[in-house]
Amino acid sequence: KAGVTQTPRYLIKTRGQQVTLSCSPISGHRSVSWYQQTPGQGLQFLFEYFSETQRNKGNFPGRFSGRQFSNSRSEMNVSTLELGDSALYLCASSRTSYEQYFGPGTRLTVT
Amino acid sequence: TQLLEQSPQFLSIQEGENLTVYCNSSSVFSSLQWYRQEPGEGPVLLVTVVTGGEVKKLKRLTFQFGDARKDSSLHITAAQPGDTGLYLCAGVVYRDHNAGNMLTFGGGTRLMVKP
Numbered sequence: 001k002a003g004v005t006q007t008p009r010y011l012i013k014t015r016g017q018q019v020t021l022s023c024s025p026i027s028g029h030r031s032v033s034w035y036q037q038t039p040g041q042g043l044q045f046l047f048e049y050f051s052e053t054q055r056n057k058g059n060f061p062g063r064f065s066g067r068q069f070s071n072s073r074s075e076m077n078v079s080t081l082e083l084g085d086s087a088l089y090l091c092a093s094s095r096t097s098y099e100q101y102f103g104p105g106t107r108l109t110v111t
Numbered sequence: 112t113q114l115l116e117q118s119p120q121f122l123s124i125q126e127g128e129n130l131t132v133y134c135n136s137s138s139v140f141s142s143l144q145w146y147r148q149e150p151g152e153g154p155v156l157l158v159t160v161v162t163g164g165e166v167k168k169l170k171r172l173t174f175q176f177g178d179a180r181k182d183s184s185l186h187i188t189a190a191q192p193g194d195t196g197l198y199l200c201a202g203v204v205y206r207d208h209n210a211g212n213m214l215t216f217g218g219g220t221r222l223m224v225k226p
Contacts, residue, residue: 031211043216043219044216045216050211055209090154092153098205098212099159100156104151104153
């Protein structure tokens with residue numbers, strides 16, 4: 001069974017730009033969660049989508065948004081990038097949002 | 112807000128030594144999970160403990176859930192270089208089917224096992 005895939009794996013952007021990250025969950029998993037991981041703050045929950053609806057949301061500004069498609073694939077978007085948005089963005093899929101299976105992440109660097 | 116504190120944050124030991132990592136909270140969790148993350152990869156689930164006082168073993172790794180379901184520990188016996196990585200605990204709060212589960216991650220323990 002294929003695991004969670006994320007594209008791109010690495011990304012360099014400039015302050016003020018926007019970025020879209022993609023996540024393909026494990027087949028059959030309807031829950032997709034996004035996390036931001038930084039050395040200082042650790043792993044922080046961004047949001048969760050289930051059956052194309054945002055079900056839970058973490059404490060991040062509105063510049064961070066996401067969506068889920070009918071095939072459960074998900075995208076997250078960050079607008080007006082700031083230096084502090086540099087991080088590893090992880091996507092995790094689950095049948096029930098209980099035991100989560102993580103992808104390898106997208107390393108975003110904002111210069 | 113439910114917080115999970117992990118200790119120690121960093122641990123560097125020699126191959127063959129034993130170690131214990133702690134995960135503490137003032138909140139009660141439905142269950143607690145432990146993940147291991149290696150450089151360039153996402154976290155991988157090691158175990159889920161559900162019942163207060165539960166002990167689970169995974170080869171040389173022993174996981175325990177506190178009686179009050181507020182804390183957990185991970186003990187590694189005879190550590191090997193392959194155990195090197197970032198260990199994360201995650202507290203799970205079960206809600207109803209429509210709301211899903213909420214996971215709160217600890218800050219992580221970075222373990223290095225030197226040969």
